[in-house]
Amino acid sequence: xxxxxxxxxxxxxxxxxxxxxxxxxxxxxxxxxxxxxxxxxxxxxxxxxxxxxxxxxxxxxxxxxxxxxxxxxxxxxxxxxxxxxxxxxxxxxxxxxxxxxxxxxxxxxxxxxxxxxxxxxxxxxxxxxxxxxxxxxxxxxxxxxxxxxxxxxxxxxxxxxxxxxxxxxxxxxxxxxxxxxxxxxxxxxxxxxxxxxxxxxxxxxxxxxxxxxxxxxxxxxxxxxxxxxxxxxxxxxxxxxxxxxxxxxxxxxxxxxxxxxxxxxxxxxxxxxxxxxxxxxxxxxxxxxxxxxxxxxxxxxxxxxxxxxxxxxxxxxxxxxxxxxxxxxxxxxxxxxxxxxxxxxxxxxxxxxxxxxxxxxxxxxxxxxxxxxxxxxxxxxxxxxxxxxxxxxxxxxxxxxxxxxxxx
Numbered sequence: 160x161x162x163x164x165x166x167x168x169x170x171x172x173x174x175x176x177x178x179x180x181x182x183x184x185x186x187x188x189x190x191x192x193x194x195x196x197x198x199x200x201x202x203x204x205x206x207x208x209x210x211x212x213x214x215x216x217x218x219x220x221x222x223x224x225x226x227x228x229x230x231x232x233x234x235x236x237x238x239x240x241x242x243x244x245x246x247x248x249x250x251x252x253x254x255x256x257x258x259x260x261x262x263x264x265x266x267x268x269x270x271x272x273x274x275x276x277x278x279x280x281x282x283x284x285x286x287x288x289x290x291x292x293x294x295x296x297x298x299x300x301x302x303x304x305x306x307x308x309x310x311x312x313x314x315x316x317x318x319x320x321x322x323x324x325x326x327x328x329x330x331x332x333x334x335x336x337x338x339x340x341x342x343x344x345x346x347x348x349x350x351x352x353x354x355x356x357x358x359x360x361x362x363x364x365x366x367x368x369x370x371x372x373x374x375x376x377x378x379x380x381x382x383x384x385x386x387x388x389x390x391x392x393x394x395x396x397x398x399x400x401x402x403x404x405x406x407x408x409x410x411x412x413x414x415x416x417x418x419x420x421x422x423x424x425x426x427x428x429x430x431x432x433x434x435x436x437x438x439x440x441x442x443x444x445x446x447x448x449x450x451x452x453x454x455x456x457x458x459x460x461x462x463x464x465x466x467x468x469x470x471x472x473x474x475x476x477x478x479x480x481x482x483x484x485x486x487x488x489x490x491x492x493x494x495x496x497x498x499x500x501x502x503x504x505x506x507x508x509x510x511x512x513x514x515x516x517x518x519x520x521x522x523x524x525x526x527x528x529x530x531x532x533x534x535x536x537x538x539x540x541x542x543x544x545x546x547x548x549x550x551x552x553x554x555x556x557x558x559x560x561x562x563x564x565x566x567x
Contacts, residue, residue: 162187166229169222169262170252174199175233186228189221193236199248201240208238211245219253221260223283231260254560257296259289265559268297272553275537291545294552301557307361310339312516314392314523315370317345318530320546321539327546328353329530331523333369337556338526343543347375354383367516369523371395372506391509392520393469399499400462401431406495407458423448423455430459457491474511481507529554 163177166189174197178190193199198207213234221229236248252260259267267290270279280290312333317326320343328349330340340353354362365387370376372391380389408430412423429437429445437445449456465484471477481503488496503510513519530550540546551557 162224165224166221170231170260172251175251182227186230187224189229189231191231191233193248199236199238201238201243202247202249203243204240205249206240206242208240210236210248211239212237214247219258219260220263220285220289221252222262222266226284228284254296254300257292259293259296261560264293264296267293268552268559271549276549277537291548295548297559298548298552298555298557300560301555302551305555305557307357308335309364310334310362311364312367312369312518313339313362313365314518314520315350315368315376316392316520316523316527318527320534320543327543327550329523329527329550330357331526333518333522335556336522336526338530338550338554341547341550343547345373345375347379350376350379351383354379359383367512367518369516369518369520371520372399372502372509377509388512388516389509390512390516390518391506393513394519394521394524396503396510399502400465403495403499404430404455404458404462407493408455410495411454423453430455430462434463454493458493458496461488461491461493461496471514474514477511477514478507526554 162180166180167177170191172191175191175193178192181188181190193210198209200206201208213236216232216234219231219233221231223229231252233250235250237245238248239245252262254261254264257264267279267283267285270282271290271294274282276290276294277287280287283290310332314331314333316329316331318329319325320327326343326345328340328342328345329338330353331337332339340357342349342352362384365384367388367390368380368384369390369392370380372395377389380387405427408423408427415423426444426448429441429448432441434442434445449459461484464487468477468480468484471480485500488500533549533553534540534546537549540549
């Protein structure tokens, strides 16, 4: 098979021909031209129109052949379209203004879903920016043709991009388990950007939104999704409870330390882990501390009793349970636990909504772990835009451009 024919088949061209393939400085330069007397498709409407004139020479990086870099060279034509005016032809191997050919975009983007950007760059002997340009072009294509479908339940969570409390807000479709949107920050403005970019019309059928008790989220959701039920995430509530128990331990440990007693030193996770996950030595230590009637053991017993809250079958049963549990906390006299109770009372509507919808951000947390893995394998990202683009590419369920050959 002649190399010209091989290149033509990888490009899947019908209105163009390969004029020549020239080896220069260790790379192949492929010269392409249109087939004369043939009308070319308009880049906007797709209808075939007469050629009006030609533009200056343009080049595209193409899929390497046998490890040899390939560059496509072609002078695009402009067509005279009665519907769209004078526009550039639709070039089958081109994706907008990208300097990469469509097959190369697909190949690099496919590998980047499995490996870090810099690893893919080294594999194919190209610059990091080249691989990222392919990912960005693939994401733009995927977002343009994305079928948003019917979104019924969404989860909102945040992920730390790097040290220094630099957060990204992640919005997930909890039913399809895909990332809908990713943006820097965790403010009202951040969430408003999601609604502006995704479109409130596409979210009209949302019945429930699961998130933590972050006030800016609740404010925006109440305004832009008034018919959706706000469900506060079960795991975040448990996290706040653990924080209260640990604060009791810290205060009591400091008190004992001043008296020269270090009985609670290094026992933080003893009171936070599930009892059935404790080792034999830890269980014996816990039994010993419970007999000492410490404040932290009182907090621990309250925490363990709170587990039954999630076993309630109805919101009314849960409400009655909390009333009884509130009294026990009040009688305990433990300030961190009382603070936790006040927080629960401020957000009771969102907490009791869990018993109607039974959703949590467990799926969102799992997807966040995937996002962290993507960040770790790339050793972080310098900019928020790069981070969001790569996450959308790997987790957004976006379709890649279609080509004749996938080269994989």
